[in-house]
Amino acid sequence: MMCSRMRFRNALGSRLFRWCSRDKHTSVRKLLEVDGISERSKLLNKVPVLMGYSNTQYLMEQERVRKESATELISVLKEIDFAEISAKFPCIKFGDSSPIELYDDSAGPSPANVNDLSISEESSLITRHISGEPAVDGEVCPESLADATTADGNVLDKSKRCLPGEPAVVTEACPESLADATSPDNNILDKDIRSLPGTTSKQYRKLEDGGFHTIRKLLQHFPRTYADLQNPQGLIEDGQYIMFFGTVISSKGVRIRSTLGFVEVVVGCSIVEAKLSSSDVSCNSGAEQKQRIHLHLKKFFSGQRFSSQYFLNCISSKHKEGDIVYVSGKVKKVLSSGHYDLKEYTIDKLEEEEQQSALLDRKPYPIYPSKAGLEARLLGQSISRALKMLTPDIDPIPPEVLTEFNLANLFDAYMGIHKPKNRDEADFARRRLIFDDFFYLQLGRLFQMLEAVGTRVEKEELLYKCENHELNAVGVDQWSPLANKLLKSLPYSLTASQLNAVKEIIWDLRRPVPMNRLLQGDVGCGKTIVAFLACMEVVNSGFQAAFMVPTEILAVQHYEHLTSLLEKLDGDECKPNIALLTGSTSTRESRIIRNGLKTGEISMVIGTHTLIADKTDFSALRISVIDEQQRFGVIQRGRFNNKLYTSSSKLSDENTSEDAASDSETFMAPHVLAMSATPIPRTLALALYGDMSLTQITDLPPGRQPIETLALEGNDAGFETVFQMMRDELMDGGKVYLVYPIIEESEHLPQLHAAKADFDSIKQKFEGYPCGLLHGRMKGPEKDEALGSFRSGETRILLATQVIEIGVDVPDASMMIVMNAERFGMSQLHQLRGRVGRGGKKSRCVFLSSTSSTLPRLKVLENSSDGFHLANADLVMRGPGDLLGKKQSGHLPEFPIARLEIDGSILQEAHLAALKVLGTSNDLSMFPRLKVELSMRQPLCLLGD
Numbered sequence: 001m002m003c004s005r006m007r008f009r010n011a012l013g014s015r016l017f018r019w020c021s022r023d024k025h026t027s028v029r030k031l032l033e034v035d036g037i038s039e040r041s042k043l044l045n046k047v048p049v050l051m052g053y054s055n056t057q058y059l060m061e062q063e064r065v066r067k068e069s070a071t072e073l074i075s076v077l078k079e080i081d082f083a084e085i086s087a088k089f090p091c092i093k094f095g096d097s098s099p100i101e102l103y104d105d106s107a108g109p110s111p112a113n114v115n116d117l118s119i120s121e122e123s124s125l126i127t128r129h130i131s132g133e134p135a136v137d138g139e140v141c142p143e144s145l146a147d148a149t150t151a152d153g154n155v156l157d158k159s160k161r162c163l164p165g166e167p168a169v170v171t172e173a174c175p176e177s178l179a180d181a182t183s184p185d186n187n188i189l190d191k192d193i194r195s196l197p198g199t200t201s202k203q204y205r206k207l208e209d210g211g212f213h214t215i216r217k218l219l220q221h222f223p224r225t226y227a228d229l230q231n232p233q234g235l236i237e238d239g240q241y242i243m244f245f246g247t248v249i250s251s252k253g254v255r256i257r258s259t260l261g262f263v264e265v266v267v268g269c270s271i272v273e274a275k276l277s278s279s280d281v282s283c284n285s286g287a288e289q290k291q292r293i294h295l296h297l298k299k300f301f302s303g304q305r306f307s308s309q310y311f312l313n314c315i316s317s318k319h320k321e322g323d324i325v326y327v328s329g330k331v332k333k334v335l336s337s338g339h340y341d342l343k344e345y346t347i348d349k350l351e352e353e354e355q356q357s358a359l360l361d362r363k364p365y366p367i368y369p370s371k372a373g374l375e376a377r378l379l380g381q382s383i384s385r386a387l388k389m390l391t392p393d394i395d396p397i398p399p400e401v402l403t404e405f406n407l408a409n410l411f412d413a414y415m416g417i418h419k420p421k422n423r424d425e426a427d428f429a430r431r432r433l434i435f436d437d438f439f440y441l442q443l444g445r446l447f448q449m450l451e452a453v454g455t456r457v458e459k460e461e462l463l464y465k466c467e468n469h470e471l472n473a474v475g476v477d478q479w480s481p482l483a484n485k486l487l488k489s490l491p492y493s494l495t496a497s498q499l500n501a502v503k504e505i506i507w508d509l510r511r512p513v514p515m516n517r518l519l520q521g522d523v524g525c526g527k528t529i530v531a532f533l534a535c536m537e538v539v540n541s542g543f544q545a546a547f548m549v550p551t552e553i554l555a556v557q558h559y560e561h562l563t564s565l566l567e568k569l570d571g572d573e574c575k576p577n578i579a580l581l582t583g584s585t586s587t588r589e590s591r592i593i594r595n596g597l598k599t600g601e602i603s604m605v606i607g608t609h610t611l612i613a614d615k616t617d618f619s620a621l622r623i624s625v626i627d628e629q630q631r632f633g634v635i636q637r638g639r640f641n642n643k644l645y646t647s648s649s650k651l652s653d654e655n656t657s658e659d660a661a662s663d664s665e666t667f668m669a670p671h672v673l674a675m676s677a678t679p680i681p682r683t684l685a686l687a688l689y690g691d692m693s694l695t696q697i698t699d700l701p702p703g704r705q706p707i708e709t710l711a712l713e714g715n716d717a718g719f720e721t722v723f724q725m726m727r728d729e730l731m732d733g734g735k736v737y738l739v740y741p742i743i744e745e746s747e748h749l750p751q752l753h754a755a756k757a758d759f760d761s762i763k764q765k766f767e768g769y770p771c772g773l774l775h776g777r778m779k780g781p782e783k784d785e786a787l788g789s790f791r792s793g794e795t796r797i798l799l800a801t802q803v804i805e806i807g808v809d810v811p812d813a814s815m816m817i818v819m820n821a822e823r824f825g826m827s828q829l830h831q832l833r834g835r836v837g838r839g840g841k842k843s844r845c846v847f848l849s850s851t852s853s854t855l856p857r858l859k860v861l862e863n864s865s866d867g868f869h870l871a872n873a874d875l876v877m878r879g880p881g882d883l884l885g886k887k888q889s890g891h892l893p894e895f896p897i898a899r900l901e902i903d904g905s906i907l908q909e910a911h912l913a914a915l916k917v918l919g920t921s922n923d924l925s926m927f928p929r930l931k932v933e934l935s936m937r938q939p940l941c942l943l944g945d
């Protein structure tokens with residue numbers, strides 16, 4: 001019964017809509033007369049408007065899609081017996097609110113005049129808008145809804161209408177600050193794409209499929225480049241996509257038959273046909289010959305309604321004779337000469353006269369990157385419409401910041417990037433938008449830091465220290481006794497930047513929030529000792545330290561290094577218990593070590609990935625050091641960071657008071673010190689590790705001699721030279737690394753030298769100098785043995801693969817030869833080169849390339865030993881993706897417009913601006929719009945309330 005009623009209503013609804021669109025239908029006439037409206041055109045206009053749509057077409061499309069859901073809803077509502085519910089559940093009160101008034105009387109008949117279906121649909125439309133739901137297919141957000149009144153009488157002001165997911169919609173429910181913050185202007189950008197005017201439901205769907213769900217998304221689809229609008233020179237060929245400037249000669253609508261018509265705009269423009277050569281006697285030499293051509297822009301319309309002469313005239317009247325326009329599209333020659341059809345065209349009118357004359361020369365025309373197969377035309381049109389929605393006060397950044405940093409207002413920036421008058425304007429706009437990318441990243445990070453600090457004074461102090469970096473330090477005299485002892489026992493003095501790094505890190509360790517710091521420095525600058533000192537600081541306080549490295553070789557090396565340093569300390573009582581845990585550690589030994597970590601007997605562990613295994617538990621882990629952190633995936637780093645310590649029972653030492661441990665710290669996540677020798681330019685590091693503090697070691701230990709670098713072609717002569725150099729080095733008491741790209745020879749890559757294959761021949765060639773072999777396929781102990789022998793001098797030549805690239809430290813190794821060096825990236829070669837020159841002996845490094853064509857790239861390394869310089873060169877040459885490798889670049893924040901390699905200075909400014917804003921208002925309460933914007937862009941940021 002109910003089903004048949006629903007079917008009937010559905011049918012009635014669709015019939016009504018069909019009637020509405022039909023000419024001269026007698027039933028419609030009757031219906032109109034009943035309602036006192038006697039003209040079809042009036043009905044056609046009234047019905048959709050009453051229902052909240054701008055015209056009949058939208059209404060019909062919407063009706064088709066929503067037919068089922070809307071009608072079902074209405075039926076269900078009608079089936080509800082309110083009287084019965086009231087009787088059963090007295091606590092439920094049905095309000096007697098007045099009907100929802102959408103329009104005042106002057107705007108049209110009262111809703112009572114509208115048939116049942118449309119009232120209900122209208123109500124449901126309002127309900128959806130009130131609840132923040134986006135419009136459904138075909139709905140064009142009715143402007144009149146802006147002033148709608150909710151059922152309980154609250155004014156649903158357009159300015160207070162919140163977006164889905166925002167805290168409140170109705171004025172009363174909005175917290176004050178957010179009510180201000182969500183002012184209409186602030187919200188325009190995050191409006192649903194379906195609020196874009198003049199767009200059909202099909203177009204909405206296309207835009208949504210392309211990922212353009214909001215106006216912001218659309219506006220942030222920036223031009224890839226700009227084309228100079230100049231008429232083409234030379235021959236125009238069929239199928240070319242060309243832009244033209246010209247004047248509208250005519251625009252007319254032609255009705256072909258009752259259901260088909262077209263509008264044709266004819267644009268005349270002059271093109272330079274050819275540059276005549278000086279040999280052409282009839283003309284001035286080099287003169288340009290202009291030709292007048294006509295472009296025919298045709299658009300077809302089908303259907304009775306759209307092929308009416310009236311409709312076609314309306315469309316054609318948009319373009320007036322004499323209008324100066326720029327058009328673009330695919331040209332197709334037609335029969336008469338000088339005439340072309342323009343397909344898939346866009347046509348834009350130049351608005352003002354001065355503009356026209358200025359722009360006739362050169363107006364940058366935005367070329368958008370394609371996305372999800374969307375036609376350029378739809379994208380361009382939609383962006384233009386979105387721009388029209390903007391108001392000049394959309395900018396959440398305070399004007400004083402804009403002035404100080406010489407930035408365009410956000411409104412101008414969007415206008416300037418999409419519709420620039422000239423290149424300068426586009427550049428200025430771009431600068432502002434890049435600034436935004438960086439600014440919110442910095443603001444979020446600093447905001448989070450401040451949130452973790454208690455009082456206002458502390459916050460201000462923190463901000464001050466962020467501005468004045470050198471103040472975040474703990475003097476050596478305040479370090480823990482263990483750290484101090486280790487420092488004093490070192491056979492060398494720390495360099496200035498090593499010392500500053502330790503001071504900065506210890507300052508962080510004393511704070512009640514987990515440190516998240518990146519320690520960066522060039523190869524061989526001495527990061528390891530800095531991390532050891534930080535570990536000793538927490539170990540001294542009764543906590544544990546974990547040191548994770550990417551390879552076993554490195555773990556063993558660090559373990560041996562640290563234990564040998566600790567052996568030299570006076571007094572046994574304070575010596576911490578250090579363990580080594582790698583994949584090669586025997587099961588029995590691993591069990592003992594894990595147990596020791598769990599009970600707290602072991603204070604520090606050095607190891608590989610085994611440290612993040614589930615079964616490794618700590619009693620009181622306070623610092624996690626991740627060496628060569630770029631070698632670990634983000635997930636692995638996260639797992640390591642998340643090893644929360646579970647007990648504070650180890651806080652036995654009296655020094656705990658100095659560490660200011662409080663109850664709240666008991667379950668604090670460990671401090672994280674990540675280290676990297678891949679010299680990432682500061683700008684890139686800031687962006688990549690936006691949430692990390694950065695410490696850089698900028699100097700090398702004293703006495704280091706620059707490594708002499710040579711790039712040679714690996715032909716016979718090249719090899720002869722290199723082997724002679726090697727002989728000299730060995731005779732001089734040096735040690736030599738021979739680095740190979742592969743272990744064994746490969747049929748597929750015959751040009752590559754292989755470590756194993758060369759072993760015997762090198763042994764023969766350098767008789768008397770023992771050789772060793774080291775590669776990734778060897779077992780842990782074999783590797784240790786090979787490296788140990790080389791370190792001790794038992795072997796003088798080590799044939800190795802790139803396993804030695806990271807961290808291997810044999811201070812008296814003095815020469816390196818890299819075979820097929822072109823196979824390695826620049827930063828990688830720089831890392832490899834860093835394995836020599838780590839002691840006082842003058843060292844040499846030779847890069848052999850397979851072909852002469854790859855030599856120039858290697859020659860760059862001859863001239864620079866500065867890792868940061870090389871990384872910058874690499875960054876500019878290859879971009880951040882290649883420089884960082886897959887693992888890291890995949891986690892670069894997405895910047896819609898900024899290019900890290902060239903926009904570094906703006907990042908620095910954005911950092912200063914963020915400090916300034918937070919200095920004015922620590923919790924951003926004075927800048928509510930900024931706060932809302934930040935939460936939109938960085939939802940993970942803890943934004944207080």
Ligand SMILES: Nc1ncnc2c1ncn2[C@@H]1O[C@H](COP(=O)(O)OP(=O)(O)OP(=O)(O)O)[C@@H](O)[C@H]1O
Binds near residue numbers: 498
């Ligand atoms: N201040 C210093 N003075 C003299 N030698 C130092 C100093 N600091 C560290 N060293 C020594 O320099 C060598 C390189 O140090 P370390 O292994 O810590 O470098 P690193 O920064 O980790 O380099 P890599 O990235 O190549 O691993 C070591 O032999 C270390 O003992």
